[in-house]
Amino acid sequence: MKTVSGRWRLGSIGGTLLWSALLAVGAYAQTDPLPSWNQGPAKQAILDFVRDTTDPSSPRFVSSAERIATFDQDGTLWVEHPMYSQVKYCLDRVPAVVAAKPELKNVEPFKTVLSGDREATTSLSMKDLETILVATLTGMTTDQFQSEVEKWLATAKDPRWNRPYTELTYQPMQELLKYLRSHGYKTYIVTGGGQDFVRVYAERIYGIPPEQVVGTMGGTKYGYDENGKPILTKDAKLLLNDNNAGKPEGIQLMIGRRPNAAFGNSTGDQQMLEYTKAGDGARLAMLVLHDDATREYAYGPALGLPDTKVGTFTQALFNQAEKDGWLVISMKNDWNHIFAFEK
Amino acid sequence: MKTVSGRWRLGSIGGTLLWSALLAVGAYAQTDPLPSWNQGPAKQAILDFVRDTTDPSSPRFVSSAERIATFDQDGTLWVEHPMYSQVKYCLDRVPAVVAAKPELKNVEPFKTVLSGDREATTSLSMKDLETILVATLTGMTTDQFQSEVEKWLATAKDPRWNRPYTELTYQPMQELLKYLRSHGYKTYIVTGGGQDFVRVYAERIYGIPPEQVVGTMGGTKYGYDENGKPILTKDAKLLLNDNNAGKPEGIQLMIGRRPNAAFGNSTGDQQMLEYTKAGDGARLAMLVLHDDATREYAYGPALGLPDTKVGTFTQALFNQAEKDGWLVISMKNDWNHIFAFEK
Numbered sequence: 061m062k063t064v065s066g067r068w069r070l071g072s073i074g075g076t077l078l079w080s081a082l083l084a085v086g087a088y089a090q091t092d093p094l095p096s097w098n099q100g101p102a103k104q105a106i107l108d109f110v111r112d113t114t115d116p117s118s119p120r121f122v123s124s125a126e127r128i129a130t131f132d133q134d135g136t137l138w139v140e141h142p143m144y145s146q147v148k149y150c151l152d153r154v155p156a157v158v159a160a161k162p163e164l165k166n167v168e169p170f171k172t173v174l175s176g177d178r179e180a181t182t183s184l185s186m187k188d189l190e191t192i193l194v195a196t197l198t199g200m201t202t203d204q205f206q207s208e209v210e211k212w213l214a215t216a217k218d219p220r221w222n223r224p225y226t227e228l229t230y231q232p233m234q235e236l237l238k239y240l241r242s243h244g245y246k247t248y249i250v251t252g253g254g255q256d257f258v259r260v261y262a263e264r265i266y267g268i269p270p271e272q273v274v275g276t277m278g279g280t281k282y283g284y285d286e287n288g289k290p291i292l293t294k295d296a297k298l299l300l301n302d303n304n305a306g307k308p309e310g311i312q313l314m315i316g317r318r319p320n321a322a323f324g325n326s327t328g329d330q331q332m333l334e335y336t337k338a339g340d341g342a343r344l345a346m347l348v349l350h351d352d353a354t355r356e357y358a359y360g361p362a363l364g365l366p367d368t369k370v371g372t373f374t375q376a377l378f379n380q381a382e383k384d385g386w387l388v389i390s391m392k393n394d395w396n397h398i399f400a401f402e403k
Numbered sequence: 404m405k406t407v408s409g410r411w412r413l414g415s416i417g418g419t420l421l422w423s424a425l426l427a428v429g430a431y432a433q434t435d436p437l438p439s440w441n442q443g444p445a446k447q448a449i450l451d452f453v454r455d456t457t458d459p460s461s462p463r464f465v466s467s468a469e470r471i472a473t474f475d476q477d478g479t480l481w482v483e484h485p486m487y488s489q490v491k492y493c494l495d496r497v498p499a500v501v502a503a504k505p506e507l508k509n510v511e512p513f514k515t516v517l518s519g520d521r522e523a524t525t526s527l528s529m530k531d532l533e534t535i536l537v538a539t540l541t542g543m544t545t546d547q548f549q550s551e552v553e554k555w556l557a558t559a560k561d562p563r564w565n566r567p568y569t570e571l572t573y574q575p576m577q578e579l580l581k582y583l584r585s586h587g588y589k590t591y592i593v594t595g596g597g598q599d600f601v602r603v604y605a606e607r608i609y610g611i612p613p614e615q616v617v618g619t620m621g622g623t624k625y626g627y628d629e630n631g632k633p634i635l636t637k638d639a640k641l642l643l644n645d646n647n648a649g650k651p652e653g654i655q656l657m658i659g660r661r662p663n664a665a666f667g668n669s670t671g672d673q674q675m676l677e678y679t680k681a682g683d684g685a686r687l688a689m690l691v692l693h694d695d696a697t698r699e700y701a702y703g704p705a706l707g708l709p710d711t712k713v714g715t716f717t718q719a720l721f722n723q724a725e726k727d728g729w730l731v732i733s734m735k736n737d738w739n740h741i742f743a744f745e746k
Binding site for chain 1: 589598632645
């Protein structure tokens with residue numbers, strides 16, 4: 061921030077200092093770690109938090125070994141509307157599942173998905189959806205699953221932007237991940253999505269290695285293939301539903317310490333943010349509000365935005381954020397870019 | 404190794420080079436990363452493995468982001484005889500549990516433990532032991548548990564050495580952990596012991612942070628204390644028994660990729676070593692054999708060593724090690740020091 065005010069001061073002195081001013085702008089552009097964030101309370105809170113927790117002379121200093129930042133994924137790091145990408149993956153896998161088990165062809169909910177009737181598919185019950193998730197996410201080895209997801213990611217495209225899902229990550233959050241890591245923070249994804257699914261691409265698209273992806277966890281079963289080679293087969297046993305109260309539980313299981321900073325965008329992140337903020341010292345909790353229908357989507361229903369089942373941000377959550385000192389990030393006002401491909 | 408042969412060559416030239424030879428010895432003492440290991444196939448295998456996987460020109464090179472080494476704890480990193488330290492902790496906690504719930508005083512197995520009859524206590528059935536583990540490891544908040552374990556660690560002593568349990572770590576393995584980390588390896592504990600128990604001291608005594616401790620996992624339940632502050636309470640739900648087949652399953656859950664190197668000492672580590680060795684490229688699998696009754700303990704029953712229920716190393720495991728190219732570390736022959744306090 062010093063550089064910014066310095067720049068305006070230089071500019072105000074007059075034309076003779078034009079070159080100095082331009083150089084200062086250049087230096088600022090190079091050194092601003094969060095160029096896609098507009099100046100404002102959200103950006104300032106991040107800069108203050110990092111300064112306070114990494115300056116050894118600060119009373120709020122955190123040793124580098126203890127610096128943990130956790131990020132929800134869907135709606136926080138990438139687009140979640142109109143449908144979670146993983147759900148789209150599972151629906152897209154149904155033909156392959158039915159090809160391998162033709163007896164499912166005329167059985168619901170597979171029949172509806174195969175019919176191609178989009179409206180009927182999006183109206184499937186939670187129970188039907190679970191049947192599809194189990195059929196498409198379990199029963200194969202971990203290696204087979206990884207290669208199936210990779211193949212899908214390479215070809216599937218979001219219909220609105222006509223781009224691979226992995227390009228629909230938010231540029232400001234990518235900058236934030238890098239900025240935190242460059243200051244010694246370990247960045248974790250803590251998602252309600254499937255842990256193994258997100259791990260397939262998290263390292264490539266977010267720089268987050270598999271061991272730092274915490275998600276909804278299914279079990280695996282150790283065994284041997286026909287050549288006696290060890291394999292792990294994904295089974296349908298649910299170990300942890302990493303959403304709501306499951307998020308702090310998943311953090312305890314996978315990380316074993318309380319985050320210093322946590323970022324989310326919906327009611328599923330409430331407990332993670334509470335748990336983070338309840339720690340001593342400097343704690344940062346932030347919520348992304350989708351209030352930009354032009355550049356992305358607008359949904360809530362906080363602040364009168366349209367209601368949704370995908371990434372609900374209720375007025376009660378908004379009120380809790382105000383009361384507990386969580387910052388709300390307005391996509392519309394706080395982000396000057398949303399996607400890298402806009403530039 | 405080059406330094407070692409260099410030293411002998413220097414020494415063989417004659418007395419005029421005495422000083423050079425001494426200086427070379429000094430340099431060697433400073434640079435040998437594994438001074439508590441005797442020269443031999445075990446030490447050589449470690450040095451070769453690290454050289455091959457960290458030299459970018461080697462066909463067996465592994466990028467630093469992917470370098471994972473996993474270590475069993477009991478009997479591999481520290482003493483496990485005559486009883487796992489965590490079991491001792493649980494037995495020592497029984498009086499406090501009964502003080503809080505006096506109705507347990509005359510109920511088995513608490514009654515036997517309270518009687519102080521050591522023989523009767525060590526003869527408790529597996530089911531009785533489980534009752535004690537559940538009573539002493541669950542029901543409290545994660546913060547309370549951590550503080551109880553810390554208090555015990557500060558006072559409890561192993562009867563043979565009359566030292567805190569945390570001093571009974573093997574110096575050669577401590578050197579190995581540091582050596583691997585200094586070459587970009589992430590070191591993990593993968594233990595049948597309780598994940599939360601080991602996390603209390605792993606960072607302090609092994610340099611391994613909580614997020615790199617994989618152990619037997621119980622669930623937690625998110626809730627609020629009487630002041631509305633978020634808490635996590637340890638519950639009795641077993642998520643994963645991190646032993647035998649549970650070790651590769653736990654590695655998949657917590658790390659999400661196959662280790663490059665794995666170290667164990669008993670049949671409980673067999674699947675972890677198989678899984679590690681089944682990967683492509685350079686893979687190191689090693690087993691510590693307790694064959695030194697004078698300096699530590701001798702048990703097997705591989706190679707005719709006395710049989711044991713704690714850390715069983717069967718002849719079948721020994722044969723599998725030979726067949727599959729796992730190296731057996733002889734405590735007696737491969738380690739010139741066992742404990743740091745010997746020096």
